[in-house]
Amino acid sequence: MTPEEEKEFIRRRKNRNVVIGLILAGFVILFYAITIVRMGD
Amino acid sequence: MTTGGGAPETGRPLHIEKPHLTTTVASTATQLPAEWRDFFALTKPRVMSLVVFTALCGLLAAPGAIHPVLGFTAILAIAMGAGGAAALNQWWEADLDAKMKRTAKRPLPSGRLRRSDARDFGMLMSGASVFIMLVAIHWLAAVVLAFSIFYYAVIYTMWLKPRTPQNIVIGGGAGAFPPLIGWIAVTGEITAMPVLLFAIIFIWTPPHFWALALFVKTDYAKAGIPMMPVVAGEKSTRHQILGYSVLLLAVAMLPWIIGGTGLIYGISALLLSVLFVVLSIPVGLRTSQPDDRMMQEKRLFGYSVIYLFALFTALVADRMVLA
Structure with a gap:
């Protein structure tokens, strides 16, 4: 793997990790909100 | 999710015959991880x-x-x-x-x-x-x-x-x-109303997609997919587009006829569906020529998308007013 490819590899991996992290955080917030709503039922 | 690399896999867990699939996808899979996009x-x-x-x-x-x-x-x-x-x-x-x-x-x-x-x-x-x-x-x-x-x-x-x-x-x-x-x-x-909404999209799909298939039929033939224009011929497909459009008019009116919606939906469904039939008539009755630009088919396809958005918007508007 050339230095350029390695740089691109790291960039893509980082971007994917950030997106997965944001999605997981979103689900944590969503399930918290669902729990609050369901407790009020 | 794993990183890309090597030739794409061809093995599958399901044993269903796929005689039409004889080629493989591009073998230039990059060594790099796929983008989230x-x-x-x-x-x-x-x-x-x-x-x-x-x-x-x-x-x-x-x-x-x-x-x-x-x-x-x-x-x-x-x-x-x-x-x-x-x-x-x-x-x-x-x-x-x-x-x-x-x-x-x-x-x-x-x-x-x-x-x-x-x-x-x-x-x-x-x-x-x-x-x-x-x-x-x-x-x-x-x-x-x-x-x-x-x-x-x-x-x-x-x-x-x-x-x-x-x-x-x-x-x-x-x-x-x-x-x-x-x-x-x-x-x-599950009651009659949601089943009718199901039926509207079910009946809407054939004229919507066959209008598209008429002007991209070369692609489907090349891929070996038995799309209606390829198998039954263009004439039969055109007649069926018109037939489904008339059927769509009837089905789209049913929510209002059974009393599930009010006049906002009823009038909207009537106008939108009549226009759908009007646009389907030239598509259903004409025969394409060599180097045909297929304008009527493209117009019907474009309108079919607008139709569905407008019809369902009318449904919600009707409900909001009734509520």
Whole structure:
């Protein structure tokens, strides 16, 4: 793997990790909100 | 999700014959990890926008109320289910997509994504969507959502699409589920109204898609898909487009006829559906010429998308006024 490819590899991996992290955080917030709503039922 | 590398996989866990699939997708799969955008593209975002819209309309038109958080969750689950089914569809049809100009640039045929990654992503999205619907919304909505994913990914994509020219008629069922599920998410039951919403999209799909197939038929023939214009011929397809358009007029009026909606929907459905028939008449009765620009077919296809958005918007507007 050339230095350029390695740089691109790291960039893509980082971007994917950030997106997965944001999605997981979103689900944590969503399930918290669902729990609050369901407790009020 | 794993990093890309090597030749795309050709083995599959399901033993269903695929005689029409003889080529492999691009063998230039990069060594680099796939971009998150490629996974997003697997969900067919354009189709998903229509799914989200019709599901939202089903949810808003249903009698009763749902907490906004739960409403959002239901729509999210439906969108995730549609995205998962779309990913499974592209996983299965990667070879076929590579043969068609319209689909050759998708992540799998272009080699930007590994096949197994698409399969795993599709399974994860599908499973998560049903789980969320089950624990957060309603068991019946989860059951119908699970069936809709199975219907699209297995019954339509793997079984019927490569085998029958009626594939689009049957496939229309898959796209018809979202408003039904949205409705069930609110009411928890299946009644005549959501079934009619299902029927509207079911009947709308053949003229919508065959209008497209008429002007991209070369692509489908090349890929070996038994699309109606390829198998039954252009004349028969045109007649069927007209027939389904007339049927759509009748079905679209039913929600108003049975008293499920008010005049806002009734008048809108009548005007929109009559225009649909009017635009279908030249498509249904004419014969294309060599080097035909297919303007009537393209116009009908474009209008069919507007039709569905307008009809479901009218449904929600009607409900809002009645409420």
